[in-house]
Amino acid sequence: MKILKFGGSSITDLEKIKNVLSIVKKESAQGEIAVVFSAFGGVTEDLLKCAELAKHNDPNYQAMLLAMERRHLHLVKQLIPVQKQSAVLTYVKVRFNELEDLYHGIYLIKEFSSRTSDYVVSFGERISAFILAEALKEKGLDTIFLDAREVIRTNDAFGNAKVNFPTTNQLIYDFYSKNKGLLIITGFVASTDKGETTTLGRSGSDYTAAIFAAALKAGSLEIWTDVAGVMTADPKLVYSAITIPQLSYNEAMELSHFGAKVVFPATMQPAMKRKIPIYIKNTFQPEEPGTLICEESETTKLIKGISSLSHISLLNIQGSGLVEVVGVSSRVFGALAKSHVNVILISQASSEHSICIAIKSADAKKAKEVIEQEFHYEILAGEMDKVVVMPNMAVIAAVGENMKHHPGASGRLFQALGRNNINVSAIAQGSSELNISAVITQSDLQKGLNALHEAFFLSDNKVLHIFLIGVGLIGKTLISMINNQLAKLQEDYMLDIKIHGLANSRYMAFDEDGFDLSKMPVPSEKDLPMNLQVFLNTMNSMNFSNSVLVDCTASQEVADTYERVLESKVAIVTPNKKANSGSLEKYKSLKKLSGQRNIKFFYETNVAAGLPVINTLQDLILSGDRVIRIEGVLSGSMNYIFSELSKGIPFSSVVAQAKEKGYTEPDPRDDLSGMDVARKILILGREAEQELHFDDVSVQSMVPEDCAHTKSVEEFLEKLKSHDDHFKALLDESNKKNEKLRFMAVLENGKATVGLKSVNSQHPFYSLVGSDNMILFTTERYHEFPMIIRGPGAGADVTAAGVFADIIRLGNYSR
Ligand SMILES: NC(=O)C1=CN([C@@H]2O[C@H](COP(=O)(O)OP(=O)(O)OC[C@H]3O[C@@H](n4cnc5c(N)ncnc54)[C@H](O)[C@@H]3O)[C@@H](O)[C@H]2O)C=CC1
Numbered sequence: 001m002k003i004l005k006f007g008g009s010s011i012t013d014l015e016k017i018k019n020v021l022s023i024v025k026k027e028s029a030q031g032e033i034a035v036v037f038s039a040f041g042g043v044t045e046d047l048l049k050c051a052e053l054a055k056h057n058d059p060n061y062q063a064m065l066l067a068m069e070r071r072h073l074h075l076v077k078q079l080i081p082v083q084k085q086s087a088v089l090t091y092v093k094v095r096f097n098e099l100e101d102l103y104h105g106i107y108l109i110k111e112f113s114s115r116t117s118d119y120v121v122s123f124g125e126r127i128s129a130f131i132l133a134e135a136l137k138e139k140g141l142d143t144i145f146l147d148a149r150e151v152i153r154t155n156d157a158f159g160n161a162k163v164n165f166p167t168t169n170q171l172i173y174d175f176y177s178k179n180k181g182l183l184i185i186t187g188f189v190a191s192t193d194k195g196e197t198t199t200l201g202r203s204g205s206d207y208t209a210a211i212f213a214a215a216l217k218a219g220s221l222e223i224w225t226d227v228a229g230v231m232t233a234d235p236k237l238v239y240s241a242i243t244i245p246q247l248s249y250n251e252a253m254e255l256s257h258f259g260a261k262v263v264f265p266a267t268m269q270p271a272m273k274r275k276i277p278i279y280i281k282n283t284f285q286p287e288e289p290g291t292l293i294c295e296e297s298e299t300t301k302l303i304k305g306i307s308s309l310s311h312i313s314l315l316n317i318q319g320s321g322l323v324e325v326v327g328v329s330s331r332v333f334g335a336l337a338k339s340h341v342n343v344i345l346i347s348q349a350s351s352e353h354s355i356c357i358a359i360k361s362a363d364a365k366k367a368k369e370v371i372e373q374e375f376h377y378e379i380l381a382g383e384m385d386k387v388v389v390m391p392n393m394a395v396i397a398a399v400g401e402n403m404k405h406h407p408g409a410s411g412r413l414f415q416a417l418g419r420n421n422i423n424v425s426a427i428a429q430g431s432s433e434l435n436i437s438a439v440i441t442q443s444d445l446q447k448g449l450n451a452l453h454e455a456f457f458l459s460d461n462k463v464l465h466i467f468l469i470g471v472g473l474i475g476k477t478l479i480s481m482i483n484n485q486l487a488k489l490q491e492d493y494m495l496d497i498k499i500h501g502l503a504n505s506r507y508m509a510f511d512e513d514g515f516d517l518s519k520m521p522v523p524s525e526k527d528l529p530m531n532l533q534v535f536l537n538t539m540n541s542m543n544f545s546n547s548v549l550v551d552c553t554a555s556q557e558v559a560d561t562y563e564r565v566l567e568s569k570v571a572i573v574t575p576n577k578k579a580n581s582g583s584l585e586k587y588k589s590l591k592k593l594s595g596q597r598n599i600k601f602f603y604e605t606n607v608a609a610g611l612p613v614i615n616t617l618q619d620l621i622l623s624g625d626r627v628i629r630i631e632g633v634l635s636g637s638m639n640y641i642f643s644e645l646s647k648g649i650p651f652s653s654v655v656a657q658a659k660e661k662g663y664t665e666p667d668p669r670d671d672l673s674g675m676d677v678a679r680k681i682l683i684l685g686r687e688a689e690q691e692l693h694f695d696d697v698s699v700q701s702m703v704p705e706d707c708a709h710t711k712s713v714e715e716f717l718e719k720l721k722s723h724d725d726h727f728k729a730l731l732d733e734s735n736k737k738n739e740k741l742r743f744m745a746v747l748e749n750g751k752a753t754v755g756l757k758s759v760n761s762q763h764p765f766y767s768l769v770g771s772d773n774m775i776l777f778t779t780e781r782y783h784e785f786p787m788i789i790r791g792p793g794a795g796a797d798v799t800a801a802g803v804f805a806d807i808i809r810l811g812n813y814s815r
Pocket residue numbers: 469470471472473474475503504505506530532552553554555557558575576577605606608609636662663664665666793794795796799
């Protein structure tokens with residue numbers, strides 16, 4: 001024998017009802033069953049609303065009642081063939097006539113007691129189960145309608161009546177023995193010894209089903225609902241939440257305490273007592289296994305689920321008067337109990353100097369008052385401080401019996417929170433080891449849930465969640481590099497990378513599951529118009545742990561958001577130089593923010609693309625070296641341009657080629673004007689801990705005066721042609737001396753110069769070719785001979801690879 005229960009959400013309309021009827025038919029073919037039904041979706045609420053209207057003398061209750069009646073009559077007509085409808089229609093009509101009388105009474109005396117309320121709402125189940133029993137007959141099933149008021153006996157605590165189990169069990173058994181057929185039972189309703197109607201409280205239909213399962217010693221109990229079982233976390237907050245295959249009764253209790261609303265285990269007690277397995281099944285995906293709740297569940301996972309409670313306040317009670325004084329906690333909890341404040345979590349360290357208590361925020365003011373009252377004299381005497389209230393907190397909890405046998409659960413939990421920069425304000429774990437709870441700020445809750453979910457449930461891989469602004473040359477190359485390398489990273493490095501947000505200057509797109517990178521997802525008109533604020537808000541609202549903003553634009557506007565991004569605990573990786581080469585204050589403040597909050601900000605490609613320049617310099621400084629002089633060819637495009645020029649190609653053509661090859665900035669005037677190199681030497685100087693401002697850099701521009709204000713890049717390149725001779729003359733002059741033209745930067749004594757030089761064959765820059773960069777660091781340690789870094793310093797591949805390497809490096813710091 002198996003008991004099935006269908007809630008209101010499974011029977012809201014004709015289509016859903018038909019689906020339920022076929023599930024019942026199928027199940028009944030496989031063995032003996034009995035079925036408990038709730039009222040049709042929304043009916044209980046409507047019955048109550050109607051009563052409220054009547055009680056407030058609002059005649060509109062009549063129209064509402066009529067609508068309810070029509071809804072039920074209509075369902076009868078749709079479910080039962082015409083020739084058999086009349087008896088069922090009569091049953092429904094008689095019930096609604098009774099209801100009409102009842103409401104009229106409420107309307108007249110303007111009173112709606114809990115006794116009347118139970119009677120009124122009982123009509124919902126009584127009508128739905130009756131109609132469904134008749135409809136099932138049409139499917140060839142031999143059903144027997146059972147109004148549970150006949151068999152479930154309770155006291156007269158209306159609204160939440162207590163069951164008299166000995167009598168109830170006997171009555172159920174007797175009814176079952178005398179009536180052979182498929183029992184269709186009204187959920188939720190019961191009656192007193194005197195025959196007054198009562199109801200069984202929250203999730204009462206589940207309770208009815210559990211009572212029947214216990215009384216009939218059922219082999220199992222199935223709760224059919226509109227979700228796929230109990231999930232590992234709230235799927236509204238954790239997109240990757242999955243169904244938990246098995247839970248023990250204890251685990252189900254713990255999870256439900258924290259608001260997993262699928263089952264309310266108190267209602268399952270009768271079944272649990274008899275160790276009857278309970279299945280939570282999805283009416284709309286009946287083939288899915290759902291969740292099994294039983295005495296001892298199996299699992300390979302360390303925990304079963306992650307849960308949370310919002311709107312919590314922490315009270316901190318502390319002072320020297322607490323230490324080694326017997327009875328303090330009894331007084332604290334006594335005072336709270338007297339004023340009906342429920343304590344959710346308690347934590348006291350062995351120093352006994354403070355007691356920390358989590359309660360509902362709604363109780364915080366009252367709790368502070370009563371505790372301060374209780375300790376009035378201690379506070380006056382300075383032995384105890386006033387109670388400190390921390391509002392806007394949440395409790396996050398990992399639940400599972402397996403923690404008992406395996407060390408490391410709490411380590412994993414706190415590591416995941418810590419790596420995501422989530423501060424833990426209080427901790428509690430009972431010796432049952434069924435639950436570890438941490439109190440965190442409410443605004444960190446979603447991120448915390450996701451961090452824990454990743455840490456405990458997803459593969460053991462770390463996942464970086466990327467939001468990429470700038471899907472241009474570098475951005476696209478990066479996407480395809482990640483795509484090519486993903487499998488290897490997942491396998492060998494246990495790192496997974498997902499891109500959830502993409503934007504160029506016109507459009508943006510999001511994907512909670514992560515874009516399919518093999519399809520080169522470039523945002524277009526089918527997506528959303530780009531709006532930077534909306535992009536960042538969406539990124540924050542997705543609230544992934546290990547989120548990274550990758551900025552592959554050259555945009556000042558995007559760079560200006562970095563502080564806000566870091567503040568929202570999202571790491572940044574970027575080749576965009578605008579943030580680090582702006583004001584010195586801005587540069588310092590970003591570094592400080594990233595350092596203090598431990599949110600990474602990586603920008604290796606700001607200088608010399610993928611060449612390890614920034615990291616090397618940072619290592620030198622961190623290990624105590626001091627930079628004396630930096631000399632560099634820092635522009636791949638400029639090196640290419642002057643190298644190619646020497647082959648006799650006109651200047652304007654080589655500039656166009658450099659752009660074509662992806663060496664230049666989005667606007668090549670940024671390279672030719674020396675601005676790009678100026679930015680780079682400024683960044684290097686600042687990385688070398690020098691207080692450099694833009695004014696400290698003198699720049700020689702290669703942009704002819706009349707080309708400077710051209711409106712477009714095309715117009716600029718066109719106009720540049722008229723200056724080819726000028727550049728040819730510069731080249732000839734250098735050639736005459738057997739020298740080469742190099743666009744270089746030098747930083748020494750707090751001043752930098754950027755410009756074109758002619759260098760002889762002795763100079764290290766003489767041998768550079770193509771898009772090469774070369775950087776010479778003369779430092780206290782590298783004094784006699786400088787440290788030299790050389791190689792291609794511009795281009796899509798070497799830049800995207802550098803950005804990619806920064807992203808991978810981030811993986812080392814995340815969980
Ligand atoms: N090309 C290279 O060799 C190197 C480039 N970089 C840097 O990489 C960055 C990207 O360069 P490329 O990919 O070559 O440029 P690109 O012009 O090909 O791509 C830039 C992308 O950013 C988008 N964009 C611009 N402003 C935006 C905004 N406000 N909001 C959203 N999207 C915006 C554009 O629509 C475009 O998709 C630049 O900062 C550049 O300095 C750094 C090292 C080397």
